[in-house]
Amino acid sequence: MFTIKYQILTHMMTFTSINGMILVCHASSSSVCRSAEGQLCAGYKTAFGNTLKAHKDGDLQKLLGEGSKAYDYDLIVIGGGSGGLACSKEAAALGKKVMVLDYVVPTPKGTTWGLGGTCVNVGCIPKKLMHQTALLGTAMEDARKFGWEFSDQVTHNWETMRTAVNNYIGSLNWGYRVSLRDKNVNYVNAYAEFVEPHKIKATNKRGKEMFYTAAKFVLATGERPRYLGIPGDKEYCITSDDLFSLPYCPGKTLVVGASYVALECGGFLAGLGLDVTVMVRSILLRGFDQDMANRAGDCMETHGVKFLRKFVPTKVGACVLISNAAVSLQVLIAVGRDACTGKIGLDKAGVKVNAKNGKIPVNDEEQTSVPHIYAIGDILEGKWELTPVAIQAGKLLARRLFAGASLKCDYVNVPTTVFTPMEYGSCGYPEEKAVEIYGQQNLEIYHSLFWPLEFTVAGRDNNRCYAKIICNKLDNERVIGFHYLGPNAGEVTQGFGAAMKCGITKDQLDNTIGIHPTCAEIFTAMEVTKSSGGDITQSGC
Structure with missing residues (x-):
């Protein structure tokens, strides 16, 4: 049984639930009104429904000055990628008490990284820098035609590039932490999991558990690379999560997949002078214009990338492992990405998830099936998986939640670029x-x-x-x-x-x-x- 008492306009109303039956009482009368199961007058039913919803969302407590007593935070953001950081900083700038939880589960190869999410650490930033490295190689070939003369053989040093790229990424990681501190956002490096609709458990890398509550939550957990589900894939293969901080040059490489990640990685590796083959199951760049995708693939072939079409791997063995003995082939898996939603307790919070792909359906305001829980970024069903989209959605969401704004993220006519060689x-x-x-x-x-x-x-x-x-x-x-x-x-x-x-x-x-x-x-x-x-x-x- 629970009872909620609130002053609504000039009337004190007491809402009482007994064994699932909702009853309404007037403070001026001890008589109990009829059941809310269809027998209350329309006005009372509407008032009750709105009041109960506001109580569930935490809004009513805030309106009555009870928010700080009810929850630890106004907003908890789960995920420290671009979208989550943008949302949390915007909410904090609007005077709200905000926490960000972020934790990187190591890859099967043990690779991990700092604050900032996929884009900064193992996505857009290192990808574009390594793409630029490959373009410089092409530019040097062109330079001789423009009159530049250099006789020494030009070679590329993987370790120098990797160190420079990761040093830059490290500076971004630090900058994000400083920015959160300056905005008074509490950053916790821990894995978050719902235990109740308004309560999460945070487990740090030492296994210590802490519990936090919030009036509202934003899910911004992003995605991680999908593995093939065949023998040897996790033992002997790498993904883009590993590639950008790989301590050795991968050498001869087989890229499995035809996603934009596959073509971008295969493209810049070939641009560094490596022997690269891309194994394609069906089509290039699914979801993109196929005329353009095929033209991009043709240009890759012109620049030395080989394509193995209509093939899928069935097993990966030790013969392709690059070790201290340096054998012949490195396999890079890039067959898509999975939403990181399966192990954060969404069932305990009541959030509906697409069971097939782990994506979260939301309305046009990024609201999930649970009114006080929102989601942004790559985990949304049917939306763009692009960093700037997540950033825009995160900022606008915070303004709607805490500043009375109404502008929504526009998911139509979103520009994007695939950084293939062409x-x-x-x-x-x-x-x-x-x-x-x-x-x-x-x-x-x-x-x-x-x-x-x-x-x-x-x-x-x-x-x-x-x-x-x-x-x-x-x-x-x-x-x-x-x-x-x-x-x-x-x-x-x-x-x-x-x-x-x-x-x-x-x-x-x-x-x-x-x-x-x-x-x-x-x-x-x-x-x-x-x-x-x-x-x-x-x-x-």
Whole structure:
């Protein structure tokens, strides 16, 4: 049995639950009103429902000045990645008492890292830096054509690169800790697990357990690489979680998978001069525009990456282990990532999870099936798995929860880039999805090959770069899909992403003066449609 007493407007109401039966009493009367199971008047039923919900969420205690008594924190964020950090710092800046719990479970190889999540430690940051390392190698090859003379043989030192990259990451880890301290966010390096809807258990690396309560929670636990589930995969293979701090050069490498992680890692390893083969089960870059994905793969082959198609491994043995004896092949698994939701006690909190993939369904305000528990980032079902999306969602969520804001994260027209050797940037719909939604007859697709000026003197990749926009004919040829394969794809795509947010049309692109000579100007001068079958090769300026 429980009883809740609150002053509502000018009336004192007492809500009492006995064996699941909700009863309502007036303070001015000792008579018990009818059961809330459909027999109360509509006004009382609504008041009771709203009051009970507010009590469950912790909002009512706060309204009456009881929040600090009821819970240890206004907000506990589980996960110290980009989204979780953004949300926690924003909430703290709004005057709330906030805790962040973050704990990295070591990989089967024993690899672990500091605060900041996947992006900073084993994702975007080291990936882009190692991609840049590979681009510098290509630039040195081009340099001779531009008149640079150097006679010594050029080699790459893996250990120097790894040390430099990890030193930078270490500085970011420290910076995040300082930033949380400066914002008065309590950071605890411990594994969090729900034991009750408003209570979690935090276990540190020494096994010590502590318990904390909060009015609200944000889940930002991210994902970790998926293994193959075959003999030897965890014993003899590595994932991207291991690669960026690998103490030795991997040498000859087999990349299993065709995800963006697989192609990015395979691409920069080949760019460092290593022998790389990518084993593909079916298609490249599932979920991306397949025309663009295949073109990106073709460019990888041109730059030395081999593809083994329609194969899957069934067993990995010691013969591929790189050890002190240095044998022949390193296997890198990059077949996707799994949400880190299975072992944090969500069942005890009542949070619904997709049993197939561990993803969490949320509404348009990132609210889970439990009203006081929210989720952001890679663990959301049907949302982008991108760091900037998690950051944006985290900030806006904190403002809605604690500052009365109403702006929600926009998951439409999100620009992104795959950092393959020839980079692929996109925003909006892949061609296949656009056809599915709008119908081929209602689309006009403009496209063009092009040859960056920087590549001409070096004599490489002539008409290998490619640009495409997908336009909705039913809406004034509004651009609903943007795709670019070429150098500096992230820098090019970012601006067009902003334009698409503003609803840019083909006519507006045509009336925009291009910056010459650049790659991005191709989007201001595309005339050939796919349906026409016209020639899209470029011969010069």
